[in-house]
Amino acid sequence: MPLDAKTSNDKKAFKSVGTSPIRPDGIDKVTGRARFGADMSAPGMLVGRILRSPHAHAKIKSIDTSKAEALPGVKAVITSADLPKYKDADEDILINIMARDRALYDGHTVAAVAAIDAAVAKKALKLIKVDYEIMPHVTDVDLAMLPNAPLVHPGRYDGMAENEHLALALQEQGKAKSKRKSTNIVSRYDFGHGDVKKGFKQADVIVEHEFTTEATHQGYIEPHACLANVSSDGSGELWVCTQGHFMVRDVCAALLGMDVSSLRVTPSEIGGGFGGKTTVFIEPVALALSRKAGRPVKVVMSREEVFRATGPTASSSIKVRLGAKKDGRFVAAEAVLKYQGGAFPGSPVEMGAMTAFACYDLANVKIVGYDVVTNRPKQAAYRAPGAPMSAFAVEGCVGELAEKLGMDPIELRKKNAAVEGTKSSYGPTFGPIGLVETLDAAKKHKNYKAKLGKNQGRGVASGFWFNFGGNTCVNINLNVDGTLALAVGTPDIGGSRASMCLMAAEELGIPYDDVRAIVADTSSLGYNDVTDGSRVTFASGLATINAARDCAAKLCKRAAQIWDIPADAVKWENGAAHPAGANAGDFPPLSIKELAGQAHSTGGPIAGHYEVNADGAGPSFATHVVDVEVDPETGATKVLRYLVVQDAGKAVHRAYVEGQFQGGAVQGIGWVLNEEYIYGEDGRLQNAGFLDYRIPVCSDVPMIDTVIVEVPNPGHPYGVRGVGETSIVPPLAAVANAVSAAIGVRATTLPMSPPRILEALKSKSA
Amino acid sequence: MRYEAPETIKAAVGLLIKARGQSRILAGGTDLMVQMRSGMLEPDLIMDIKRIPGMRDIVPEKGGFRIGAAVSGSELGEHAKVSKMWPGVVEAVELIGSTQIQGRATMVGNLCNASPAADSVPALIAVGATARIVGNKRTRDVPVETIAKAPGKTILAKGEFVSSVFLPKALPRTGSAYLRFIPRTEMDIAVVGSGVCLTLNPKGVVTKARVSLGAVAARALLVEEAADVLLGNKLNDDVLERLADIASDAATPINDKRGTVAFRKQVAGVLTRRAALIAFQRAKG
């Protein structure tokens, strides 16, 4: 718990928190004035464009840039030779932003140009000659784990502990031993407690299935964009759409061999991220181009580049076994998770393994996860990374268990639900959590009582996400008129500035409209971690509240000075300093406006600060209920009703909390029904566009009903829990359970596209 | 690359004949601009035909309608008389893309892009539409099913372009319908499309029928066997089942990112049966 946090269990009566005011950046966003990544320009600006590998795996024998360099209007051409390995650079990131000896996936950057306009840049790319030698490739996670699979990094794991992973994986699959020294399996994770073998012996019913999910993309509508300007003295500026500009600064400085202090990164408005903008792609390339050309360079990805070369999520292959007594009590649970995360280590399988059974109180549980590399783009975080896939598999088995036992699926989950004091399947013991509350609220909701017609089915699923805290730094500057300038360092991807203003207003007892929040650049504020892990409303909120308290303490000191009484004889209440009690003296309160107006004569400007590596982000649970109708002749699925019930701890801005619930649910609907990365035999991505990578459109979905459950998080002064990610954990399973109920066959392969549903129906009748 | 916007057909044909390299007609541009952006196409001449008189007009002719090559989907959809006479054609055109695409995309563009999955083409084939081709020496009218030769390839010779499509007069008790299957509710390319046009006698027996399938072969198919099964019959369950089987059999699709062979064959039958029922209801009035 943070230093001076009030516990939220004192049922504080809130004035600002819990309302839904208009966001401070709202008008700019409805009038087109807001400036996103691609909306900035600079005098003398060049256009940067990137040449990408058309091959899934190829040796780069040579690159000839001479013709491109000779083209009039071309000001710089770069290859990996212009991006040497500096001491602090992360080698995987370095290779990912610019291929070196080999192209590792379709879309991998091999060269880049900066030219006076787009037409010249496009022409220049065509003049770059790359001599490739095509190598064998692998894109499927199960195939990549085979002993004879083409290797993504030949030799890299030779003689390392990782080789044991292959042996273990083969053993677990009951396959023969292999003598091979190299493998694509880069990590193995193991979680659990108890004795699963013993547990399964006690089971009356056992459900077991193998599941697969395809890679999906975050699908933010704004392609990556940045404007880099490196000066001849080596200092640089970068304007960029990102979830973490401090991360961009540090990573780019290391990649380019710059001092961190010589690079200033300013975050633009960000047009969606969902985890996909938590790393760098074009930013170091733009900086390198600008450095070479001596002019500002803007790089904007096309949609095709976004799909081919940024980070989608992992695809997965998962086996789950779940045993229960006749009364529904789970006695054993086991899962093997295999996730491929593209051409570099780091698939979210560890988090998939940790979250898989987190909803349940289990005596015997074992989870093994394998991180596998393939010839695909390096995965990036996508909303609760790793969790939706394992929840899809586990909750599918829970759903089938409910059917087999003839139990209500909510009651079955309640019977086994994790509660305060439960030892979680990934280790820690839970504090106060709200899973049971979400199940109760779901059962009470009208959607759970709606009658179902022919070809219709209902699905239920629960989900869990840890939520993060992390490094956070906030400044509050008091202006002369008593209004506040609040500077946070976490990019606002869904209305968080409004939430910060609400919390500052709440703490200082002033109107919401008197606080204006900005996202400060890297030179104006201390380091902040990336906007991820549903951490912003929790961690930046916590820092904002404490910065406001710092500000209030300073205001009290000024009042004490004016009244000539000790500072600790002054308290802050309802936007004004008051004598703390009768003994302190009889002074009329001094409002924030009065104190601000006198600040220059009472000791100078007033500002509040807070810096923290925040801990205590309370985990969040959700339960989703969905009804679907399947056309048995075409396999088309229509979502009829959708309900999200989730624990927000304390909803700061109610409408934006609902928005997070709804957005996550609809992304999940896309993932389960239609979205997938489709690779051809040649290892090339076949659907790199919004036409064939099919995210849900407005007419695909119904209204998304929401219930906000509030079980306060003791780790936050107001009880806040992160809400952004949990909402995408249950939908894959919830919709899959509903489709399975409608068609009478267990759906185990995602996406459940119409051809797959017709196939499933055929297998049932056969 | 050159952009030209001639104001007569003669001038347009002249430009096409003189042009070196690739020439492309710009009407709605919804296919052309995508192909140019992807780098698939870098035409030397882009000829905008929207300034030629008549290209944006819908004109009654011989009891039917002549639809200019630059009439957008929205404009066609708002034409009450065409919608009343040939609902199957209008609903097919309206299925192409979003509201935004409808504001630009044209039926003739859909035809001349020669995609096997073009929505309007099976619907046009079903109603017996003809396309008017203008060129250097002669103007000719051809059945729409002859325009596409293969994906992306048409019968148009150098200097030629399609200036309009003619929808004939509908006989009494005629109904048309078009259905397609897409994975989402909007925005996708047809995985299967089926256009049906029926004419009934006063007793409700089919006297004239045309059935066309899209997205199940290299170009839209006119399925005569499917029409034959309807002729002389009412639309009872037995006839509809046979119709569905024939449509499924006639489909010779491929496996691709949008669908499988088995899926396309089955759904070709399902949609043809459903479209026939809608056309039948419309024919009965």
Place this chain on the structure above:
Amino acid sequence: MSNIHVTTTINGDETEYVCRPDESLLDVLRDRLGMSGTKEGCGTGDCGACSVTLDGRLVCSCLVMGAEVDGHKVETIEGMADGEDLHPLQQKFLEHAALQCGICTPGFLVAAQSLLERNLDPTETEVRYWLAGNLCRCTGYDKIVRAVLDTAKDMRKVAKKSSAKKTAKKGARHAA
């Protein structure tokens, strides 16, 4: 590739520019005229972020050539508010929290305005199908649809007071 001189009307202002034949109206708006309110999400007509109206018709500006709008009228998001008075749709989008990141918002507003100009009493289904060409990845569409329906309701009240309403309904289009 020689430049083409174009004279057109944008948000009521006569505007001249030159552009290359391969430039889209979106490129012209953003890069030549500095009107960056219109967004590019895909450049292929699949996302609707670049929605504008051309002679009153809703289009994707990425699929219109800069050269062909000579003599026509273009309306963009920058022309939607009347000075400091927001259009009712803009106000309702704010009140309903119908935007999270805001990148799709200009396109949605222009598209929704085009719907309400034709049909002031749309059903939820009509709103959803009209807006199907505008992708939003943040909101799940719920609050957007509510904001449009609520705006229509308010505008109907105003319209009732002033004059008779126009209805040119676009029927809901359904696949099989």
